[in-house]
Amino acid sequence: LRRGSGPGDLAGRRVVVSAGGTREPIDPVRFIGNRSSGRQGYALAVTALARGAEVVLVSANTALPDPAGAAVRRVGSTAELRDAMHEESGAADAVVMAAAVADFRPATTTPGKIKKTGGAPAPIALVENPDILLELTRGRAHDGQVVVGFAAETDHVVENGRAKLARKGCDLLVVNQVGDGLAFGTADNQAVVLGADGSSTDIPTGPKEDLADRVWDLVAERLS
Ligand code: CTP
Ligand code: CA
DSSP states (O other): OOTTOOTTTTTTOEEEEEEEBOOEEEETTEEEOOOOOSHHHHHHHHHHHHTTOEEEEEEESOOOOOOTTOEEEEEOSHHHHHHHHHHHHTTOSEEEEOSBOOSEEESSOOSSOOOOOSSOOOOOOEEEOOOHHHHHHHTOSSTTOEEEEEEEESSSHHHHHHHHHHHHTOSEEEEEEOBTTBSTTOSEEEEEEEETTSOEEEEEEEEHHHHHHHHHHHHHHHOO
């Protein structure tokens, strides 16, 4: 089933994978977060290691054991993830943004714990976070660096995915259908991988490791 893949086809390649979901602090004990488990990103790291790659895994708020052989950097907020991705991507042949990044963060983090006052609670003002994937594609370290994004869509999956691929400027966009218990926190994943070259690859429902291997097949084809 695994076409073109094999032990060693990523030997000598350095890949950077982000996994998990970022958390934006509201006060010292509270945050805005999301339900990403990090399992797809970890599956990408494990399969890349099995294929011989040198792997940096930037892990945001996951509860998963470090994959043996990966260099793991743990981050919390989007700002921390962004700094780590910019530091690590410079020397990378491929960068995969599998992390679920918070689109917005509180405009300010309250230094002390917010207390009830008896009145109406103060609203939390939000500001938009920087788009890390867009920054990575605009600042590609070298021609030939392959940049991969992930997208979770609830409807019009392919149309939304095509538009997102173009907007982000990535080489490949892995589009998952989410909602109704699909994808987040589950062992299995199903996706269509859209390429900047117009290609479209359907990946049937299966373990996240299988999807990861198919993504690396498509990355390997683009590395030269
Ligand atoms: N992403 C990122 N930085 C952000 C938001 C998203 O790097 N601030 C990356 C994600 O890691 C993913 C890709 O962009 O690889 C697509 O994320 P998605 O949330 O689907 O796209 P958005 O541009 O945030 O659009 P939407 O409004 O649909 O959430
Ligand atoms: Ca988003």
